[in-house]
Amino acid sequence: MFVITSKEMKELEKRTITDFDISEEILMERAGISVVQAIWNEYGEFSNKSFVIICGSGNNGGDGYVVARDLLNYTEAVRVISVGHPTTEVAKKNYERYLKHGGIVYTYSELGLEGASKIISEADIVVDALFGTGLNREINDEELTKLIEVMNLYSKCIVSVDIPSGVCADDGKIMGCAVQADLTVTFGLPKVGHFLFPGRELCGKLKIAKIGIPSLDMLTCDINKELITTEKLRLPNRPRWSNKGTYSQVIIIGGSNKYIGAPVLSALSALRSGASMVKVVSVSKVCQCAMSHDPALICVNIGEDFNVEKLEDFIATVSKDVVFVVGPGWDTQNSEEKLSIIKKLLLTSNTLIIDADGLNVLSQNIDLLREKNSSKSVILTPHPGEFSRLTKKSLEKVKQNYELVHEFSKEYGVITVLKDATSIVSDGKKIYFNITGNTSLSKAGSGDILSGLLAGLISQHLEPVEAVKTGVYVFGLAGEMVPVEGMNSAFSILNYIPEAFKRLRESK
C-alpha cells in the first residue's frame, strides 16, 4: 500500500479535481460521510449516543461540519465547538449547510475552557476535526493547547478526522501537543505520520477510507513510499525436486570470546527461514556453542582468538553463490583487521549482509562501500545507534528518518534496514515501512536473528530487496506470536519463525 506526505496528498487532490472533474466539495462530502460510517462500524448505532465535533478553521474542520450534519440524520445529540471561523470556501459552505440543518455551534472563544470541558466530558464520542494535513507549524497558542489537553483528559472516546490534531503528517512528530485518538479515519492513502512514532501510537486504530481519488496509475503519480503488506510479499519457491545444492549456502562470520551466542542465533535463524546449509566461521568457543545447539550447523574454527589470516584464507575458498552475513557478535577489537575482512567481502561478488559490529567496524571507513562491484547486493541492518555511527549524525537526527535512509542507500548503492518499532527499508529507489512486531523483539540477540533470517531467504534465491521486505515482515510476525509480550528471550523467537512464514503463506 502506498504511503504519502501531505504535499503528495495535495497533489493527488489537485489532479483529481482538475483531471477528473471531481470537485473539492465532493471529496469533502465523501470524507465526512466516511468518518460517520467508520464510527458506526466501530461503535454501533447512533440513536443512544451523543457527539461533539471540534472543528478548526481549515478543511479538516470542513470535514467536521459534514460529519456533524450527517450525524443529525440519526440523532439530535450533536454539538459543534468551532475553533475559529471557517476560512476556506468549501469549509464555509459545509458550516452553513450544517446550520441550515438546525445544527448547534458553540464557539470556543465564547465557551471558554470550562464550558468546552463540560460539553466534551458529556459526549459519548468526540470527533477531532481541528487540524489535519494542513498543520504547518507548532501549536503554541495557550488556549489551543489547553483544549487539546482537555480533549485527551475528559473525552470518553476520540475519533480523529484524517490524523490526530497536532501530529505532523510527514514524520509522525508532535507539533507542540497532540490529540490521543481511539480511532483515526484517513482519506485515500495513509500518510507517513500514521506509521511513525509517536503519531502511530496517537492514531489508535487506523482506518483508510476511499473518497473517490482515482488510483495512482490513473493520476500518473509516482509515489516512492510503501507500507509492507502481505499482498505483494514474495516467498521462496521450493520445487519438489530441489535438493540442498539447489540453494545457496549461508556463511556467518562473527562471534568473539566476548559475544559467543550472536552468530549462533543468526545461523539458527537462517535454518528456520529455509537455508539448506549454514556455516559459522568463528573462534573455538563460538563453534562449540553452535555445535551444542544444532549439530547440523557446519563450523569453521579459526582458533582460540580472532585470526585474520585464517579468515582470509577461508574467504578465498568460497564459491560465488554463497550469502555472507558479517558482524553478529564480532566485537570491535582488532577493528583494522576486521575492516580489511569487510573490504575483502565487498570485493567478492557474493551477496553480503553487514550487521551489528560489522556496521560499527564499517563506520570507521564507510567509503569502503564505494569500492564494491556495482551489481553486488549489500544489505546493512543498523539499529538507530549503528545508523547514527554510520552517518555521523546524532541519534535524534537519524531515528525514523526515512529520507536519510533513502539518501544513504542511494549514495552507497546498498539496501538499508533501519530497525525500530517501525522499521524503514530502502534500496535507494523506494522506501518501505514495516509495522509488524512488538516489544518481544526489543531484546539483545533479536537483530542477529533478523540478519540470519534475511540470509536464509536470499539463499533460496529471493531478490535481496524482496527478501528484506519479506524478512522484516515475518520477523515482526514471529515477535507478535510470543505468548506474553516481552516475556521472552530472543532465542525463543526462533521457534515462531516457521509458523510466521506459514501464516504469511496462508494469508496470501
Ligand SMILES: NC(=O)C1=CN([C@@H]2O[C@H](COP(=O)(O)OP(=O)(O)OC[C@H]3O[C@@H](n4cnc5c(N)ncnc54)[C@H](O)[C@@H]3O)[C@@H](O)[C@H]2O)[C@@H](O)CC1
Ligand atoms: N487533500 C484532500 O484531498 C482532502 C482533504 N480533506 C481535508 O482537508 C484537510 C487539510 O485541510 P487544510 O489544508 O485546510 O488544513 P487543516 O484544516 O489541516 O489546517 C489548516 C488551518 O489550520 C491553521 N494552522 C495550521 N497550523 C496551525 C497551528 N500550529 N496553530 C494554529 N493554526 C494552525 C492554518 O492556518 C489553516 O487555517 C485534510 O486533513 C482533510 O481532513 C478532505 O476534505 C478530503 C480531501
Ligand SMILES: [K+]
Ligand atoms: K484531526
